[in-house]
Amino acid sequence: EAGVTQSPTHLIKTRGQQVTLRCSPISGHTSVYWYQQALGLGLQFLLWYDEGEERNRGNFPPRFSGRQFPNYSSELNVNALELEDSALYLCASSLKMGELGGETQYFGPGTRLLVL
Amino acid sequence: ELKVEQNPLFLSMQEGKNYTIYCNYSTTSDRLYWYRQDPGKSLESLFVLLSNGAVKQEGRLMASLDTKARLSTLHITAAVHDLSATYFCAVDVGNYQLIWGAGTKLIIKP
Numbered sequence: 001e002a003g004v005t006q007s008p009t010h011l012i013k014t015r016g017q018q019v020t021l022r023c024s025p026i027s028g029h030t031s032v033y034w035y036q037q038a039l040g041l042g043l044q045f046l047l048w049y050d051e052g053e054e055r056n057r058g059n060f061p062p063r064f065s066g067r068q069f070p071n072y073s074s075e076l077n078v079n080a081l082e083l084e085d086s087a088l089y090l091c092a093s094s095l096k097m098g099e100l101g102g103e104t105q106y107f108g109p110g111t112r113l114l115v116l
Numbered sequence: 117e118l119k120v121e122q123n124p125l126f127l128s129m130q131e132g133k134n135y136t137i138y139c140n141y142s143t144t145s146d147r148l149y150w151y152r153q154d155p156g157k158s159l160e161s162l163f164v165l166l167s168n169g170a171v172k173q174e175g176r177l178m179a180s181l182d183t184k185a186r187l188s189t190l191h192i193t194a195a196v197h198d199l200s201a202t203y204f205c206a207v208d209v210g211n212y213q214l215i216w217g218a219g220t221k222l223i224i225k226p
Contacts (some may be wrong), residue, residue: 048212
């Protein structure tokens, strides 16, 4: 069974630019989560999508946004990039909340973003 | 403020020894997760603890949850080099929002 996939693997941008990161969940998973992991730090929750709807949002500015498509894949958009946005962006997926096993999130390999 | 604190943040130990990683959290929750991350890799789910008193074991790792004390432990028995990694705990604070600890970097020397 294919795991969570993310693209691209690495990205270099300059301040002020915009970036789009992509995530494909495990087949059958309807929930997608986005996290930011800055170097040497723990994960910070960004967004949770389930069945196309944004269900929860972490403490990040509005320039972080995303969406989930009908096939449950997801995009994370970051506008007006700042230097401190440099981080590993991780996507995770899970079964629908409330389903058996729905509490476990499975992570993709991440997209490493460097903002210069 | 919601906080999840792991202790220690760095641990170097010899193979064959036992040790415990602690995860304290500041809010009510009955759902806690342990994940492992190898250098340059993504996170791998180890344990999901869903109730007070939950204990789960997999090989040389055992995790427990005390929701009244707001404490989870990850115990390593007779450590082997392959267990070298960074271990994260994460607490579900509601609506499937996870608050993560800073991670414990574990180095096991042969």
